[in-house]
Amino acid sequence: DSGVTQTPKHLITATGQRVTLRCSPRSGDLSVYWYQQSLDQGLQFLIQYYNGEERAKGNILERFSAQQFPDLHSELNLSSLELGDSALYFCASSVGNSPYEQYFGPGTRLTVT
């Protein structure tokens, strides 16, 4: 158990809908990262937050947004969902804003039908 929690574990929704994925980092970790894992794209970085502020962005779609709250938990919002958004979404956390090891949550499997 990495100490990173993600909810829900599974999510099935229809095209055009909006969903919110939630992540709680390990106790004491200030950085939160979101990654998407799909068969065609592999593991791709979406976005990083450090202590409530956006730190870096990857190839995150405009339909996707995220935030990190004062209690350090983070949410990833996916809207106008398309079939191609079906993937495993991971949250990870690390101690600070340095290249320390990132500990991953169990992931949220999103299926868009």
Added chain:
Amino acid sequence: AQKVTQAQTEISVVEKEDVTLDCVYETRDTTYYLFWYKQPPSGELVFLIRRNSFDEQNEISGRYSWNFQKSTSSFNFTITASQVVDSAVYFCALIYPAREYGNKLVFGAGTILRVKS
């Protein structure tokens, strides 16, 4: 550009065999960090090792060992006396800590390891 290549898509071995997973990376700077992660069938990503570019010492942890060679831009992972529980997808990853990249992990495509009893 940062890139990680894991040329071996899938490897099958019989239990107790040694197996080496290859990782070749590309990065333009002298400061970078390399990682290995394991993804068992249950799906979670498990951190195995982190190595910075200034530390070329090889590392051994139980049946696991890592060979870092800057001259060939490789960071290979060897499992000695493999076991069925080692069956998983293994990812090599790189962080190149530039401001515009944050601390994003750049992953290779992964190598599927199947250990048969």
